[in-house]
Every structure is written in structure tokens, then in C-alpha cells.
Amino acid sequence: MRSTLYNVAFDCADAFELAQFWSKVVGHPLNDDDLPGESTAAIALPTGLHLYFAEVSEPKTQKNRVHLCLRPDSTRDAEVERLLGIGATVAADRRNADGSGWVVFTDPEGNEFCVLRSAAERAAGEAASCDRADAAH
Numbered sequence: 001m002r003s004t005l006y007n008v009a010f011d012c013a014d015a016f017e018l019a020q021f022w023s024k025v026v027g028h029p030l031n032d033d034d035l036p037g038e039s040t041a042a043i044a045l046p047t048g049l050h051l052y053f054a055e056v057s058e059p060k061t062q063k064n065r066v067h068l069c070l071r072p073d074s075t076r077d078a079e080v081e082r083l084l085g086i087g088a089t090v091a092a093d094r095r096n097a098d099g100s101g102w103v104v105f106t107d108p109e110g111n112e113f114c115v116l117r118s119a120a121e122r123a124a125g126e127a128a129s130c131d132r133a134d135a136a137h
Contacts, residue, residue, distance in 0.1 A: 007042070007050035008068065011060075012109050015041040015053040021108050022051050024086045025070070060110045068113040069102070076103070076117045083115065 012018045019030050019041035026045060034041040039055040072079035076095070080103050084090070091112060092104040099121065102114045 005049060007052040009052045009054060010109075010111060011056040011058075012053050012111075013055065013059070014109075015039055015055045018107065018109055019043060019051070019053045021087055022053075025083065025088075025107075026051070064112045067111070069116055070113060071116050072118050074118065075121060076115055079115050079118075 010018060010022075016030075016034060016036045016038060019034060023030050023043055026043060028043050028045055031042045031044060041053045043051040045051070070079070074082075080090075083105060087108050088105040090103060091106050095101040095103060100117070102116045104112055104114050106112055
């Protein structure tokens with residue numbers, strides 16, 4: 001017996017606005033029945049996983065205990081620039097001179113997430129120790 005991961009839930013102040021930001025991040029639309037002013041919104045990903053946004057009254061007060069790690073289709077650095085352009089904020093830049101590492105961001109409501117190197121960048125022959133650092137993150 002096992003369980004299958006169905007969704008990743010975000011508590012937030014404005015479900016529709018935060019879902020619109022994440023829709024731009026992942027390149028998939030909100031569900032057709034999600035409208036401004038509603039207390040929940042969702043994005044169905046092609047993998048079957050959903051990003052679910054639900055309004056709560058209390059604000060975020062500390063670091064996430066769980067966060068998303070994204071592997072871009074483009075290069076990590078190109079994705080960093082794209083995310084900055086749609087409203088993400090860099091919380092910590094963990095990129096290394098040898099090309100390894102990642103960047104920690106916050107979304108518009110302060111939820112942390114990371115951008116790793118792309119699969120192509122990992123396959124380009126970088127040192128195995130760099131790959132272990134990414135995998136451990």
C-alpha cells in the first residue's frame with residue numbers, strides 16, 4: 001500500500017494573485033473555474049500534481065519547513081532572470097564559481113523556493129561533487 005502525492009498546498013493571503021504568480025513560474029494556467037476574489041485556486045500540472053492555494057487569516061511568520069525546488073528547461077541563470085522579472089525576490093544566492101549551486105527565492109507572499117541547474121547543465125560534465133550538492137539540497 002502507498003500514497004500518491006496529489007498536491008502541494010500554499011496557505012496565502014490572496015489565493016488568486018499567488019496562483020497567477022505560480023502559473024507564470026510553471027507555465028501552466030489556473031483551473032478554468034478559478035476567479036479573483038475566491039478563497040482557493042489551483043494549477044493542474046501535466047504530471048498529475050496540483051499546486052493548490054488557500055486563503056488563511058494568519059500571515060507567514062517564519063521560514064518554510066518544506067519548499068519547492070525547480071529544475072528549469074533553460075539555464076539556471078536565465079531562469080533566475082525570468083523569475084526576477086515576474087516578481088520573485090532572491091533570498092539567498094548559493095551559486096558557485098564552478099557553475100554548481102542554486103538560488104533561493106521568495107514568491108510575492110514570502111514562500112521560499114529554489115532554482116537548481118538545468119538537466120543539460122548537470123549533464124555537461126560538471127564534477128560529481130557538484131551534483132551531490134544539488135541532490136542533497
